[in-house]
Amino acid sequence: MERIGIIDIGSNSIRLLIIDIKENKAHHQIENLKETVRLGSEVHTDGTIKEKTVAYALDIISLFVKLCKSRKVNHIIAVATAAIRNAPNRSSIIQRIRRETGLKVRVLTGEEEAFLGYVGLVNTNWRQDGVMCDLGGGSLKLVRFEKRLNLQSHVFDFGAVSLMERFNLGDLPAPADLAALEDFLAENFAKVSWLNDEKAIVGVGGTFRSLARVYREHANYLPDITDGIVIPAEEVGKIYEMLQGMSLQERRSVPGLEKARADISVAGVALIHKLLEITGSSELTVATSSIRDGLFFKHIYPRDPIVFNVLTHHTKNLIDYHDLDENHLRKVSNLAVTLFDQLQELHKLGSFERRLLLIAGLLHELGVVISVESLEKHTMYTIINSPLRGLTHRERVLIAFLAASHEQLFLAGLEKHISQGSLRAGDAEIIKKLAPLLQIAHSLDRSRDGMVTHVQSRLTPEICEIYVLGAAKADLETKDAARRAAAFFKEYGTKLTITQG
Secondary structure, X not given: OEEEEEEEEOOOEEEEEEEEEOOOOOEEEEEEEEEEOOOOOOEOOOOOEOHHHHHHHHHHHHHHHHHHHHOOOOEXXXXXXXXXXXXXXXXXXXXXXXHHHOOOOEEOOHHHHHHHHHHHHHOOOOOOOEEEEXXXXXXXXXXXXXXXXXXXXXXXXXXXXXXXXXXXXXXXXXXHHHHHHXXXXXXXXXXOHXXXXXXXXXXXXXXXXXXXXXXHHHHOOEOOOOOOOEEEHHHXXXXXXXXXXXXXXXXXXXXXXXXXXXXXXXXXXXXXXXXXXXXXXXXXXXXOOOHHHHHHHHHHOOOOOOOOOHHHHHHHHHHHHOOOOHHHHHHHHHHHHHHHHHOHHHHOOOHHHHHHHHHHHHHOOHHHHOOOOOHHHHHHHHHHHOOOOOOOHHHHHHHHHHHHOOOOOOXXXXXXXXXXXXXXXXXXXXXXXXHHHHHHHHHOOOOOOOOEEEEEEEEOOOEXXXXXXXXXXXXXXXXXXXXXXXXXXXXXOOEEEEEEO
């Protein structure tokens, strides 16, 4: 197993990721640390970074390097972004880091930073098209992508920290300063002609994550995860209006808003609000990806860092990293989808629900990473909270409850997700219709030896006959599947028989 560290020296903070990578490239984060340093803020009039800030940054980098050594990291990737990139004393800082910590730091260009942010995003997000808005402390990177392909990009040399300082927005902002900021943003965004044609904005960076947390707290939103959350534009406007009327001390008490970001929050949210206004977008998608994800994917896939399919990659990654029984999971998933296709006349569901069933089949035992006791609860929790990328929140929650229902229907807590979160009225009916199919499929590989190779269904108004086919008798599987008849009848009002063909 390889263990890598990624140190990202940003304008606002310095971050460390430590990731385990198995021989089959399955990966898992074991550390994710951050320290706010403000390299982009503590500068002299000529732009050089002040000595006390450099010394503080060196202390943090040194601690991160020591942690990497204690955690037996094999390889450290270290990069620096806008603050050091733009500093006249950047060479001396980089040399000093190398001399005092032994760490070789690569200073990224704005274009490299934008590309790495794009790689991280399209490898982890469900959006296929849109504009990535990667807002850092000292720069803003915009990347327009379509069908996950990078079409155009633009880099601005301002970010949340530099805007806060330039327009004096750290404490209670003056209306004139806010107006000046909004005019400045409108003037700069007008230079990017293709922004007017885009509606899907995907936000990356700490300011977006903070905005999402504030929204989640305000709305009491479920699930309690940031990645992939969709925030209506009008809610962004309300949060912006709230923050601009607060002093710094008041902002530090806003639920969900990180105290270290309270001073830059007005400038950051003003930028987001203006971007939504310019593009005419009705909503904002927030992603938790970063250039660190881009660096990671470039490390494991150096020739082509873009994964073919986001959901497929991350589903298989969970299976491989946790050493789950992939043959069994694929068998259950395939049998469930086969039943879905053969019984379409009965359930009358479509491709959206078919995809839910396929993924639920692959992950229906993910909860074993916690315990086989109360497996349904652990499976539901783990799917919702695991790094399963490529799904909307609604899809993730539906899959979690469906997978948890592989033995018996599990709907505990579902109503809260309907009233407070991403699920819709009627989504419980989707789970109820799909659960019997997953339960039958699970039973048909009860011995986990692939005894059942195929099923053939025959449907009449009164009865559903499922013929079990295989190379040998599957008595255990047939009997176990037959006990699903009651649940099947309860949902469909149709008698179920299981027969070996």
